Amino acid sequence: MKDVIILAIESSCDESACAIVKNGKEILSNVVATQIEVHEKFGGVLPEVASRLHVEKISAVIEEAVEKANMSVDDVDAIAYTRGPGLIGSLHVGVQAAKTLAWAYKKPLIPIHHIKAHIFANNLITDLKFPLISLVVSGGHSEIVYMKDADSYDILGQTQDDAIGEAYDKVARVLDLGYPGGPKIDNLAKGIEPQYTLPKPKTEGTYDLSFSGLKSGVLQFVDRMKRKGEEVEPAILAASFQDTALSEVMDKLMLAVDDYPVNQVLLAGGVAANSELRKRMEAAFANRKEEIVLPPLWCCTDNAAMVAVAGYFAYKQQAFGTFEQSAKPSLRVNEKN
Numbered sequence: 269m270k271d272v273i274i275l276a277i278e279s280s281c282d283e284s285a286c287a288i289v290k291n292g293k294e295i296l297s298n299v300v301a302t303q304i305e306v307h308e309k310f311g312g313v314l315p316e317v318a319s320r321l322h323v324e325k326i327s328a329v330i331e332e333a334v335e336k337a338n339m340s341v342d343d344v345d346a347i348a349y350t351r352g353p354g355l356i357g358s359l360h361v362g363v364q365a366a367k368t369l370a371w372a373y374k375k376p377l378i379p380i381h382h383i384k385a386h387i388f389a390n391n392l393i394t395d396l397k398f399p400l401i402s403l404v405v406s407g408g409h410s411e412i413v414y415m416k417d418a419d420s421y422d423i424l425g426q427t428q429d430d431a432i433g434e435a436y437d438k439v440a441r442v443l444d445l446g447y448p449g450g451p452k453i454d455n456l457a458k459g460i461e462p463q464y465t466l467p468k469p470k471t472e473g474t475y476d477l478s479f480s481g482l483k484s485g486v487l488q489f490v491d492r493m494k495r496k497g498e499e500v501e502p503a504i505l506a507a508s509f510q511d512t513a514l515s516e517v518m519d520k521l522m523l524a525v526d527d528y529p530v531n532q533v534l535l536a537g538g539v540a541a542n543s544e545l546r547k548r549m550e551a552a553f554a555n556r557k558e559e560i561v562l563p564p565l566w567c568c569t570d571n572a573a574m575v576a577v578a579g580y581f582a583y584k585q586q587a588f589g590t591f592e593q594s595a596k597p598s599l600r601v602n603e604k605n
Contacts, residue, residue: 272583275344275369276576277330279362280354280382281407284325286333287572288344292391292580297336298573301325319357326365333572341373348579351379351589352599353408359595367591378579379589382570383409383601384421386536388581389574390561397531397559403521405545406537407433407448410477410517412524413601418581421602424524425475432513433539435479439486439509443502454542457507464489464508469516475524482512510544518548525558532559541568 271290278285287298334341349366352359370377387402398418404411410427430438433450440449445456467485469478486509493500525533535549546562553560567574582588 272346272580273339273344274346274348274378274576274579274583275333275341275375276348276380276572276579277326277362277366278350278382278385278570278572278575279326279358279365280350280352281358281570282321283570284321284329284361285570285572285575286326286330287576288333288337288339289573289576289580292388292577295392295573296339297333298571299329299333299336300569300571301329319355319361323361326361330365330369341369341375344373344375346376346378346579346583346588347373348378348380348575348582350382350385350575351593352596353382354595354597356595356597359597363593363595371591376583377589377591377593378582378587379593380575380578380582381599381601381603383411383413383536385574385578386540387413387415387534388578389536389563389567389571390534391577391581392567392573393561393563394559396534399528399530400532400534401521401524401528401530402534402536403517404536405432405517405539405542407431407437407450407539409433409537410479411601412475412477412521414524414528414530419585419587423601424528425471425473425477425520427477427479428471428473429478429480430483432477432479432517433537435483435509435513436539438483439506442486442490443506445502445506450539450542453506453510454544456503457510457544460503460507462508462511463504466508466512468512475520477516477520479513479516482509482516510542514542514545514548517545518552522552525556530558532561534561535563536568538568538570541565 284301288296347370399416412425414422437449445452
């Protein structure tokens with residue numbers, strides 16, 4: 269069987285990335301240029317700055333990925349790229365770069381959904397065994413997705429307001445921890461017993477999630493403590509917030525797994541790097557028949573290797589895009605291209 273080699277570009281937020289992957293498994297190169305030091309100064313990603321930095325870096329990143337793979341763009345079978353969701357300016361840079369390569373080298377284009385890419389990244393660890401459920405947790409997404417095969421995406425539950433990663437960032441800001449908030453809260457909370465009572469998120473759907481009320485609850489708690497002249501222990505507040513947020517996520521995930529018989533349960537997205545979440549996942553499935561797949565830490569943050577893996581599955585289904593398609597910041601996970 270002929271090898272399928274995919275060159276992929278990712279630029280949905282603040283990472284300019286390019287990777288070349290063979291057969292959805294073997295990473296030939298994976299280059300990521302992060303902007304985190306720039307946005308750290310502002311306490312979050314500035315969209316206009318992000319898109320300008322993508323323009324500056326994208327050509328060098330692609331060139332380095334091709335060089336590290338020791339091949340030419342002529343040698344790849346298709347060009348995959350993140351079409352959405354994400355920041356419109358950032359996405360646009362990656363889309364134009366992909367179209368330019370596809371046109372110049374006469375290669376098919378494969379538009380990829382950013383969340384699908386995070387899910388398919390787990391194929392780098394082990395073969396995906398459908399049907400499966402994926403818990404997608406990141407700065408912009410919180411979803412429980414059921415997949416009966418590689419081309420079906422049934423969103424069982426999703427956040428009704430803020431994503432969990434966004435809540436982490438905002439609580440970190442309250443605690444003056446800086447950006448990005450997720451790793452900082454996770455580290456601060458290690459080994460600390462949660463002692464503060466925070467509001468449990470309320471949702472309408474059985475598997476839906478919500479973090480806006482919890483985020484507001486943290487702000488209100490800090491204000492109450494200040495009015496009473498009592499000191500807030502940052503580590504205890506971090507542990508209490510994390511315990512409440514992750515308990516919500518795990519409760520809804522386990523409900524879904526009980527209701528939908530699956531072979532695997534995958535973790536995906538930036539918050540998949542959270543040490544406490546990974547520990548809870550391992551404990552929850554220790555004595556269950558479902559296999560859990562936790563992506564390596566390097567693969568939790570945005571990268572192009574995951575886009576290439578998703579591109580490989582799309583290539584096998586001949587799910588090619590056109591030059592008329594543009595970046596779509598609000599692209600839905602189950603939306604057909």
